[in-house]
Amino acid sequence: MNMKVSTVTSGGVNISVDLDELRIINNALNEVCNAFDRVEFSTRMGATQEGVDGLRLQILNLLNTIDKE
Numbered sequence: 001m002n003m004k005v006s007t008v009t010s011g012g013v014n015i016s017v018d019l020d021e022l023r024i025i026n027n028a029l030n031e032v033c034n035a036f037d038r039v040e041f042s043t044r045m046g047a048t049q050e051g052v053d054g055l056r057l058q059i060l061n062l063l064n065t066i067d068k069e
Contacts, residue, residue, distance in 0.1 A: 019066065026063060029056035 003021055006014040017025070032045060033053050041049045 019063075022059060022063060026056060026059045029053075029059070 001021055002016070002018045004016045006016060008014075029052055033049060033056060036044055036049075038049060041052075045052055
């Protein structure tokens with residue numbers, strides 16, 4: 001795995017990941033979105049299901065764009 005942290009600030013973190021790592025993150029988010037009950041989702045994840053699914057969709061769109069190149 002090649003994840004590298006570029007910067008860390010109070011507003012966020014910039015990281016670099018390779019395609020395999022990005023696919024792992026996408027797959028993990030997909031599993032989480034489908035595994036947890038909606039009632040306990042935010043408690044277990046620290047985020048809303050909509051927020052996590054939105055992140056997953058952004059990553060999926062990026063992967064689809066990369067795969068088309």
